[in-house]
Structure formats: structure tokens, C-alpha cells
Amino acid sequence: MRFHFPLYSSSSFSLFSDFTFISSLPLIFSSSHFSPFISMAPAFEPLSPPHQEAEPQTATPHHADTVNNFGNDGQVVSKSKVTVVGSGNWGSVAAKLIASNTLKLNSFHDEVRMWVFEETLQTGEKLTDVINKTNENAKYLPGIKLGKNVIADPDLDNAVKDANMLVFVTPHQFMEGICKRLVGKVRGDVEAISLIKGMEVKMEGPCMISNLISEQLGINCSVLMGANIANEIAVEKFSEATVGYRDNREIAEQWVKLFSTPYFMVTPVQDVEGVELCGTLKNVVAIAAGFVDGLEMGNNTKAAIMRIGLREMRAFSKLLFSSVRDSTFFESCGVADVITTCLGGRNRKVAEAFARNGGKRSFDDLEAEMLQGQKLQGVSTAREVYEVLSHRGWLELFPLFATVHEICVGRLPPSAIVEYSEKKPRLSLLEDPACYQ
Numbered sequence: 267m268r269f270h271f272p273l274y275s276s277s278s279f280s281l282f283s284d285f286t287f288i289s290s291l292p293l294i295f296s297s298s299h300f301s302p303f304i305s306m307a308p309a310f311e312p313l314s315p316p317h318q319e320a321e322p323q324t325a326t327p328h329h330a331d332t333v334n335n336f337g338n339d340g341q342v343v344s345k346s347k348v349t350v351v352g353s354g355n356w357g358s359v360a361a362k363l364i365a366s367n368t369l370k371l372n373s374f375h376d377e378v379r380m381w382v383f384e385e386t387l388q389t390g391e392k393l394t395d396v397i398n399k400t401n402e403n404a405k406y407l408p409g410i411k412l413g414k415n416v417i418a419d420p421d422l423d424n425a426v427k428d429a430n431m432l433v434f435v436t437p438h439q440f441m442e443g444i445c446k447r448l449v450g451k452v453r454g455d456v457e458a459i460s461l462i463k464g465m466e467v468k469m470e471g472p473c474m475i476s477n478l479i480s481e482q483l484g485i486n487c488s489v490l491m492g493a494n495i496a497n498e499i500a501v502e503k504f505s506e507a508t509v510g511y512r513d514n515r516e517i518a519e520q521w522v523k524l525f526s527t528p529y530f531m532v533t534p535v536q537d538v539e540g541v542e543l544c545g546t547l548k549n550v551v552a553i554a555a556g557f558v559d560g561l562e563m564g565n566n567t568k569a570a571i572m573r574i575g576l577r578e579m580r581a582f583s584k585l586l587f588s589s590v591r592d593s594t595f596f597e598s599c600g601v602a603d604v605i606t607t608c609l610g611g612r613n614r615k616v617a618e619a620f621a622r623n624g625g626k627r628s629f630d631d632l633e634a635e636m637l638q639g640q641k642l643q644g645v646s647t648a649r650e651v652y653e654v655l656s657h658r659g660w661l662e663l664f665p666l667f668a669t670v671h672e673i674c675v676g677r678l679p680p681s682a683i684v685e686y687s688e689k690k691p692r693l694s695l696l697e698d699p700a701c702y703q
């Protein structure tokens with residue numbers, strides 16, 4: 267068998283010649299790593315004007331109180347109230363992380379409200395009642411105490427009405443409906459963050475979930491992504507994450523403070539689209555990695571898929587948003603998330619089963635059987651990415667992304683993930699195409 271990706275010889279991919287990977291690597295373990303500001307149209311009125319931004323070294327645990335909580339006379343006027351919109355596997359872990367911090371930090375109300383998409387469990391009990399009685403999410407995160415200050419609430423309007431910090435963490439396919447329900451229901455001064463991996467594809471082009479939230483609700487939305495398999499963080503194993511913010515560093519610091527624990531280290535970068543696209547696209551790479559596992563092709567092949575995938579992630583992101591920074595791909599949201607998802611995530615696991623079954627059982631079937639209500643993101647993201655690629659005439663620039671979708675829908679067998687394509691690329695990115703003929 268000959269391998270499929272001649273387009274990707276590292277010396278031949280010439281879309282972006284301005285790589286600054288090494289020089290722009292952030293200092294590892296530096297919580298004060300902030301990128302120089304780049305010009306980007308703000309999607310909202312910043313809470314504090316740029317000239318009032320604090321120096322990074324002032325980002326002590328109490329500094330960011332000033333974001334929302336100081337009046338003109340310098341007196342504390344309010345504490346931030348946090349609501350988590352979503353209560354799946356990651357949503358529950360996010361609530362646990364946040365709840366441990368709101369108890370410790372004066373600038374937050376202790377209580378963390380968590381909106382629950384109500385379900386009746388096999389026992390006949392409502393999920394919300396069980397969470398509030400046992401302090402555990404019996405369905406999506408059994409065996410883990412969330413913190414007594416986490417209050418489950420099945421009423422979306424009620425859950426968000428007092429919050430001035432909203433954490434969105436549901437499967438991305440539900441977000442459009444949730445946003446529609448929330449129009450006019452959230453406070454004017456609310457800040458949002460999205461932990462959601464995925465995007466919406468509309469007639470006018472792809473729409474990132476943070477953008478959907480910003481546009482529909484008229485609020486600013488940051489993102490948090492990273493190498494974060496929820497079940498590992500739930501038992502407090504060390505990991506890192508990346509906050510992507512638009513133009514207000516103090517708000518980024520507020521989010522960092524809300525999520526950081528000794529076992530969860532959060533770094534802010536000023537690149538919302540880059541961070542969010544990393545989190546979204548790596549699920550497509552994970553599906554490819556799962557095919558490789560299902561075909562028992564070994565570690566070298568999987569490493570090749572991960573490298574090629576990361577390269578397509580960067581190229582796709584930069585084609586969509588020229589502001590996306592190369593250095594973002596070296597943060598936790600980038601290479602680290604690709605690695606963890608391709609080794610251990612649910613997308614990889616279900617794609618492995620798909621390939622072992624020779625593509626004969628659908629992803630829907632396998633998802634229902636293997637994930638007990640949890641949702642796959644990679645298959646729908648692959649479809650969404652494919653729509654963007656075909657709409658823009660980029661299919662042949664992204665053979666890995668395109669092939670993943672074609673396998674998912676049964677147009678190609680799983681083995682196509684590493685098969686050499688006899689078709690000549692319509693659009694060649696090669697410096698020397700003759701090398702690959």
C-alpha cells in the first residue's frame with residue numbers, strides 16, 4: 267500500500283511562508299504570557315478602555331475584581347455570578363472546577379448555577395433532582411462530587427437571569443436553539459465563554475460558536491479549549507487549557523482565575539478564532555486517528571495522521587481568519603489537544619469501532635451504543651468542514667479533512683484514510699509537483 271499524502275511533504279506546502287513557530291513559542295508555565303495586541307474589530311464595547319488595561323504582573327487573584335465589581339468611587343458594588351449552560355460530561359467537570367474557585371475567591375458569588383437539559387433517568391427520577399440531592403451528575407459524571415454550591419436548574423431562563431458570567435458547554439448542535447431561547451433573557455453586562463467544540467455552517471459561511479453567541483445575544487464571548495478529556499480532569503489529574511480572548515485582557519484574566527486550579531493550568535492568548543478552530547478541527551483528526559487504530563496500522567501511521575491533521579488545522583484556520591496566529595497551535599488547544607484526542611477521546615474510540623466493522627455500522631448506531639447519551643462531535647464537524655471546503659473550492663487542498671467525511675458517509679472505505687490518490691490535485695500546493703507523480 268502506498269501512502270496517500272504526497273501533498274504534505276514539509277518542504278512542499280507553501281501556503282504560508284511566514285512560519286514563526288519557534289520564535290513565537292510562549293514560555294511554558296508562564297501565566298503572564300500575553301500576546302501583543304493585534305488589530306481586530308471588537309465585537310463589543312470593552313468593559314474597560316484599552317488605555318486602562320493592567321500590566322500582566324498586576325493579575326493577582328484580587329485584581330480582576332475591577333472588571334465588573336467596582337463602581338466609579340472605587341467601592342465594590344457586586345460579585346460576579348456564574349452560570350454554566352450545559353451539564354454533560356465536560357459541563358459537569360467545568361462546574362466542579364468553577365465551584366471550587368467561587369468558594370475561595372471573594373470576587374465571585376459562591377453559588378454556581380448549572381442549567382440541565384432535563385432527562386428522566388432509568389430510576390424514574392429527574393436528573394436535576396438527583397444532582398441536587400446527591401451532588402453528582404449520575405448520568406454524565408457518576409461518582410464525582412460537583413461541590414455543594416453547584417445548583418442544578420432545569421429552567422434555562424431562570425438559570426441565566428442573574429448571571430454576569432455565562433459558561434456555555436453543550437454539544438454544538440444545540441447551541442443555535444439555546445441562543446434563540448436566550449435572546450433578551452441575559453443581563454446587559456454579561457460576559458460569556460464557550461467551551462464548545464464545533465461550528466455552524468450557514469449559507470454565508472462558517473460561523474464559530476463563540477460568534478453565534480456574540481451575534482445572537484449581543485454579548486462578548488471568549489473561548490476555553492485544550493487537551494481536556496473531562497474524566498481525567500474530574501479526578502484532578504494535571505492538565506492545561508487555553509483561553510482565547512478578543513481584546514480585553516482583564517476579562518481573560520477573570521476567566522483564567524475562575525477556571526485555574528493546581529491541577530488545571532490555564533493560559534490566555536489573544537486569538538479567539540485560532541483557539542476555537544483548534545478545539546473544533548481536532549475532532550476531525552481524531553476520527554482519522556480512530557480509523558487508523560481500527561485498521562491496526564500502528565503508531566507511525568497515527569503520528570503521520572496527527573501531523574498532517576495539525577497542518578490542515580492550521581491551514582484551514584488561517585484561510586478562514588487571517589488573524590489566526592501560528593503560536594496558538596503550540597498551546598494546549600493545539601498540538602496537545604490533537605495528541606490527547608487521538609490517543610484517548612470518544613471520537614477516536616467510536617471511529618475505531620467504525621473501521622473495525624468495515625464501515626458497515628453507522629456512526630449514529632455506534633454513538634448510541636457506545637456513548638450512553640454523550641455526543642460525538644467529529645463526524646458532524648467533518649461534514650461542516652467538508653461543506654466549507656466544497657463551497658470554497660478547497661477540497662483538494664485538504665485531503666485528510668475531505669477523506670474523513672467521505673469515509674464517515676460511506677463514500678470511501680476506512681482504508682482510504684491512507685490510500686494514495688491517483689487523482690491529480692486540481693489545485694496544487696506543491697513547489698515541485700513532479701516529485702510526487
Ligand SMILES: NC(=O)c1ccc[n+]([C@@H]2O[C@H](COP(=O)([O-])OP(=O)(O)OC[C@H]3O[C@@H](n4cnc5c(N)ncnc54)[C@H](O)[C@@H]3O)[C@@H](O)[C@H]2O)c1
Nearest residue numbers: 353354355356357383435436437440462463495496640641
Ligand atoms: N467530554 C469531554 O471530554 C470534553 C472535553 C472538552 C470539550 N468538550 C466539549 O464540550 C461540549 C459539551 O460536551 P459534554 O461532554 O459536556 O456533553 P456530553 O456529550 O457528555 O452530553 C450531552 C449533553 O447534551 C445534552 N442534551 C441532549 N439533548 C439536548 C438538547 N436537545 N438540547 C440541549 N442539550 C441537550 C445532554 O443533556 C447532555 O448534557 C462539546 O462541545 C464537547 O466537544 C467535551
